[in-house]
Amino acid sequence: MNILGLVVILSTIVAISFYFLHKLATTSKFQIIGELITHVKTNEKIVALTYDDGPNPPYTNQLLSVLEKLQAKATFFVVGKNVEKHPEVVKLILSKGHELGNHSYSHLPMILKTPSFIKSDIDRTDKLIRQLGVQQKIHFRAPFGIKRFILPFMLDKMNKKNILWNLDPQDYAASNSKEIEDYVLEHIKPGSIILLHDGSQDGDENTSKTITATENLIEKLRQQGYQLKTVSELLMLR
Numbered sequence: 489m490n491i492l493g494l495v496v497i498l499s500t501i502v503a504i505s506f507y508f509l510h511k512l513a514t515t516s517k518f519q520i521i522g523e524l525i526t527h528v529k530t531n532e533k534i535v536a537l538t539y540d541d542g543p544n545p546p547y548t549n550q551l552l553s554v555l556e557k558l559q560a561k562a563t564f565f566v567v568g569k570n571v572e573k574h575p576e577v578v579k580l581i582l583s584k585g586h587e588l589g590n591h592s593y594s595h596l597p598m599i600l601k602t603p604s605f606i607k608s609d610i611d612r613t614d615k616l617i618r619q620l621g622v623q624q625k626i627h628f629r630a631p632f633g634i635k636r637f638i639l640p641f642m643l644d645k646m647n648k649k650n651i652l653w654n655l656d657p658q659d660y661a662a663s664n665s666k667e668i669e670d671y672v673l674e675h676i677k678p679g680s681i682i683l684l685h686d687g688s689q690d691g692d693e694n695t696s697k698t699i700t701a702t703e704n705l706i707e708k709l710r711q712q713g714y715q716l717k718t719v720s721e722l723l724m725l726r
């Protein structure tokens with residue numbers, strides 16, 4: 489075999505290996521180390537609504553009013569830099585009895601980041617959440633759901649679970665609230681963790697569709713016998 493042939497074969501092997509490593513790192517079903525949670529296996533009709541990327545007034549506040557009116561509890565995976573901008577909204581989330589999770593400080597994809605960057609980015613948001621009075625364990629959700637090998641290793645060291653989801657109606661891309669509702673109602677199962685957004689990675693975002701969908705979904709899910717609980721409450725079923 490000539491050199492060119494060898495180079496082509498080696499490059500192909502390297503490319504295929506990178507492809508599979510990338511798949512392995514970005515699939516939401518598997519994590520090489522530490523605990524990755526996408527749902528809870530249970531027969532009980534209990535599910536968790538989760539809201540990412542806030543706080544984002546006035547939409548987070550409107551969402552809180554809907555949840556309060558329907559007496560439903562949810563989990564908010566907040567972004568640290570937004571917590572710094574709107575601590576009063578985060579206080580409101582807590583005062584209404586919802587759970588707070590850590591969705592990083594900067595909302596950067598945790599790919600090719602150093603262990604010290606990852607640790608300080610997560611610690612910084614934990615600190616902001618603790619300053620607002622949270623004492624219980626703070627779960628983490630990776631920005632974009634992505635995790636490569638350093639992030640799970642760091643989370644394991646920090647004794648944190650990576651809470652992802654198994655139901656993503658892509659609310660940010662939906663053209664109306666009904667699309668979000670239909671997707672959730674079609675795919676809901678006992679133990680589901682539902683991904684929704686009260687903000688966006690780019691900052692302010694009108695999340696009215698998600699708020700309308702939330703109101704209708706809570707009513708329709710309850711008609712089907714579902715209870716809505718926080719992530720920590722759902723994890724207690726394991």
Ligand SMILES: [Zn+2]
Pocket residue numbers: 540541591595631632689
């Ligand atoms: Zn996010």
